[in-house]
Amino acid sequence: MFKYCWFLLVFLFAEDVFAQNPDPNLGLIPAPVSVKIKTGQFLLHKRSIVQSELKDDRSVAFLNSYLQKLPDNSVKNDTASSVIELTSIGSDTTNLEAYHLRISPKKITIIGKDAGLFYGVQSVIQLLADAKSNGTYAVNCAEIEDYPRFKYRGMHLDVSRHFFPASFIREYLDLLATYKINTFHWHLTDDQGWRIEIKKYPKLTEVGSMRAQTLIGNSHARPKQFDGTPYGGFYTQDEIREIVKYAAERYITVIPEIEMPGHSQAALASYPELSCNPKKVYKVAETWGVFDNVYCPSEYTFTFLE
Numbered sequence: 455m456f457k458y459c460w461f462l463l464v465f466l467f468a469e470d471v472f473a474q475n476p477d478p479n480l481g482l483i484p485a486p487v488s489v490k491i492k493t494g495q496f497l498l499h500k501r502s503i504v505q506s507e508l509k510d511d512r513s514v515a516f517l518n519s520y521l522q523k524l525p526d527n528s529v530k531n532d533t534a535s536s537v538i539e540l541t542s543i544g545s546d547t548t549n550l551e552a553y554h555l556r557i558s559p560k561k562i563t564i565i566g567k568d569a570g571l572f573y574g575v576q577s578v579i580q581l582l583a584d585a586k587s588n589g590t591y592a593v594n595c596a597e598i599e600d601y602p603r604f605k606y607r608g609m610h611l612d613v614s615r616h617f618f619p620a621s622f623i624r625e626y627l628d629l630l631a632t633y634k635i636n637t638f639h640w641h642l643t644d645d646q647g648w649r650i651e652i653k654k655y656p657k658l659t660e661v662g663s664m665r666a667q668t669l670i671g672n673s674h675a676r677p678k679q680f681d682g683t684p685y686g687g688f689y690t691q692d693e694i695r696e697i698v699k700y701a702a703e704r705y706i707t708v709i710p711e712i713e714m715p716g717h718s719q720a721a722l723a724s725y726p727e728l729s730c731n732p733k734k735v736y737k738v739a740e741t742w743g744v745f746d747n748v749y750c751p752s753e754y755t756f757t758f759l760e
Contacts, residue, residue, distance in 0.1 A: 481584050495559060511540065537560065557597070569636070602634065718749050
């Protein structure tokens with residue numbers, strides 16, 4: 455009983471400490487380079503508008519789109535009592551990923567260029583999302599300076615072993631943008647499935663995108679058990695183009711990964727002539743692990759890979 459009471463006292467004390475000492479980074483992820491919290495709050499409401507001299511800027515369009523989706527708020531072109539301004543005026547940095555964010559009771563100002571302006575928008579969206587979770591759209595006043603520590607900030611997604619539809623990829627890119635990640639490493643091919651349409655080689659998707667079944671558990675289990683369910687899918691060229699465009703609008707570079715010379719069993723199942731044993735019958739891998747099937751170094755293979 456004594457231990458329980460002691461734990462409860464420690465918990466209540468810790469809760470009080472956190473309440474008196476709010477997050478110095480305002481909950482922003484990743485943590486900004488500098489945050490100066492000030493008094494007052496900015497309140498977003500139906501008469502809030504977005505202002506910018508950058509009429510066709512993707513950051514302006516992105517913020518407007520976000521605000522219009524808020525259930526209790528819409529952006530209207532009328533006289534506003536609170537403003538969100540996006541501008542490149544006053545940005546003297548050569549770092550195109552840097553931004554300066556000022557939040558006052560009547561105005562939020564985001565200063566930056568290119569990706570920096572977009573990342574400033576992402577910080578505002580994070581702050582608004584946190585404010586909404588507390589029942590309002592009130593954001594604490596502050597001044598924020600931020601720029602990335604690392605030039606390459608990437609995430610990897612394997613869609614070969616487990617396929618994710620294009621709709622999920624867009625949601626994934628939205629999440630990357632929220633956290634200012636600028637590179638999407640897209641693992642499109644492996645032994646367990648080929649996921650990108652190549653019209654010159656239709657069997658890659660007709661055959662290579664589907665496996666007959668999938669191992670249940672890990673490859674070391676004995677006896678091996680399978681689900682008996684065909685599994686697969688692929689992205690059309692139009693879907694690939696749309697996703698690359700969607701990523702670019704969020705300042706994300708897509709790195710498509712085509713595995714070689716190994717991890718190629720799905721391709722060999724589609725075109726056995728790519729292997730050093732073209733008479734062998736290959737099938738899309740149904741288990742995990744390492745396989746010794748590789749592309750054979752031939753003129754046909756190099757033409758295929760090019």
